[in-house]
Amino acid sequence: MDAVLAPLRRWPSRQPLLFLLLAVAAWFGLYLTLTPAAEALVAVLPVERDSHLGGALQFFFYDTPKVLLLLTGIVFIMGMVNSWFTPERTRALLAGRTEGMANVMAASLGIVTPFCSCSAVPLFIGFVQAGVPLGVTFSFLISAPMVNEVALTLLFALFGWEVGLLYLGLGLTVAIVAGWVIGRLKMEVYLEDWVRDMPHTAAAVGEDRLSLGERLDAGFAAVREIVGKVWPYIIGGIAIGAAIHGYVPGDFMASFMGRDAWWTVPLAVVIGVPMYTNAAGVIPIVQALLAKGAALGTVLAFMMSVIALSLPEMVILRKVLKPRLIATFIAVVASGILLVGYVFNAVL
Amino acid sequence: MIDIKVLGSGCTNCRNTGALIEDVARARGIAVSLRKVEALPEIMRYGVMSTPGVVIDGKVVHAGGVPSRAKIEQWLDAAGHHFLPDLD
Incomplete structure (x- = not known):
């Protein structure tokens, strides 16, 4: 059995271009059949x-494959x-630069x-050791977990491209x-002293001669690792969303997470910090908060706070x-997120 | 005996990497001494920026993510080669 399957499993790496073309065609074919199938x-x-119930089910049957398909792609x-x-290449790109453009x-x-x-x-x-300025290192450390493809894809798929783009722009701004x-x-x-005392290293970049086939393998590995880990959350989330669409009164959250109350944004940030997910x-x-009338700025502030400021990290x-640098880090990032929340609530 | 170190501060991926290497070594009957390096200063001495990292006979062969089974087999075969002359 395995002897039959093994060559089949390996053909994408041997014929990467053909595989990519077929995969793109199959992907769009599937995407177009989502609505009729649901x-x-x-x-x-x-x-x-x-x-x-019919509305909720249609929502669930349409959104689940849509989100999973988008996310996988x-x-x-x-x-x-x-x-x-690779982190090594990124470090080499940033080493020795002065602040400003390097933060961007x-x-x-x-x-x-x-x-x-x-x-x-x-x-x-590794960054500090190779002479990447501290502030530039922090720009990277804030942006890397907060602005990632999973967050952006989910925001795009569930709330539209405007919200996804806003999150991208604001996340980058906060990080910069x-x-x-x-x-x-x-x-x-x-x-810490032992970090400052570490010998300075040159930011060398190793040989990087991956073939297209090997990059395809990297793509497969990413799908296995990321989609394999997050799909239960997504199905759970869409199920909750579907239920809310049908059954919870529309302005339930608006009363205490609407844009009129000034304290909702700081509260959202404070609640977000101990949450680690x-x-x-x-x-x-x-999804649940937005659907029930919570203000977009408040919700985005909450989301950024959960991802960028976590207690375990x-x-x-x-x-x-x-401690003083950690406190500064938290204070600066939290202020940025607060500002994002307020600006959003004021503008929209 | 091949000397293998897995660098990483105890995350799930690091544990999985160690277990996978042990598994491959056992399957191929290759003797290895596997050690987990969890102290940050020591990890940093290898110049690794993403964990888990894998060090074989003092050389960093991998950094970031759980390596594939095929890759581990490759490393072990390459490292095991040095010992073959002893068998003659």
């Missing part, structure tokens, strides 16, 4: 299409793109460089400005940062 499924079930592409932007670069590279929060500390030290401010404050002395985990909550960072 309608057909509901039509088969013994439920009135126009009833609450984008994570696959990002997995391939990530194979060009660092925040942008944060989107495309693969990042896992368990690597935050080695990455941090917060990093720049931390750089201005000249806080290098508040690194990935973008996929927080989307169901965001602070505990990890404490190994390399002295």
Whole structure:
């Protein structure tokens, strides 16, 4: 059995271009059949299409495959793109630059460089060691987890491209400005002593001669790892969303998370800090809040706070940062997020 | 005996990496001494920025993410080669 399947499993790496073309065609084919398929499924079930339940089911049957399809496609592409932007290469691009434009670069590279929060500390030290300025390092560290393809895809799929684009723009802005401010404050002395005493290393870039086939493999690996991990959250989130669409009164949240009350934004940020979850985990909550009339600025502030400021990550960072620098980091990022929340609520 | 170190501060991926290497070594009957390096200063000495990292006989062969089974087999075969002359 395995002897028969093994060559089949390996052909994408051998014929990468052919595989990509076929995959793109199959992807769009599937995407176009989503609406008719969802309608057909509901039509088969013994439920009135126009009833609450019928609406909720149609929503669920349409949104679940749509989100999973989008996520798989984008994570696959990002997995391939990530194979060009290794942390070593990103570090070499940033090393020795002065602040300002470098903060912008660092925040942008944060989107495309693969990042896992368990690597935050080695990455941090590696950057500082190679002479990347502290503020620039922070721009990267803030942007990398907050502005990622999973968060953006989910926002785009569930709330439209405007919300996705807004989140992208604001996340980058917070990362750039917060990093720049931390750089201005000249806080290098508040690194833990052993970090400051580490020998300076050159930011060398290793050989990178991956074939297209190997990059495809990187794409597959990303899909296995990311989509394999987040799909239960997504299905759960859409189920909650579907139920809310049918059953919860429309202005339930508006009374205490609407835009009229000034204290909702800080409250959202404070609640978000101790919560530790990935973008996929927080989307169901965001979905529920928005659907019930919570203000967009408040909800985005909550989401950014959950992802960018997490208590466990602070505990990890404490190994390399002295308390004063951690406090500054939290204060600067939290202010940025607060501002985003208020601006949004005021403008929209 | 091949000397293998897995660098990483105890995340799930690091544990999985160690388990996978042990598994491959056992399957191929290759003797390895596997050690987890969790102290940050020591991890940083290898110049690794993403964990888990894998060090074989003092050389960093991998950084970031759980390596594939095929890759581990490749490393072990390459490292095991040095010991073949002893068998003659």
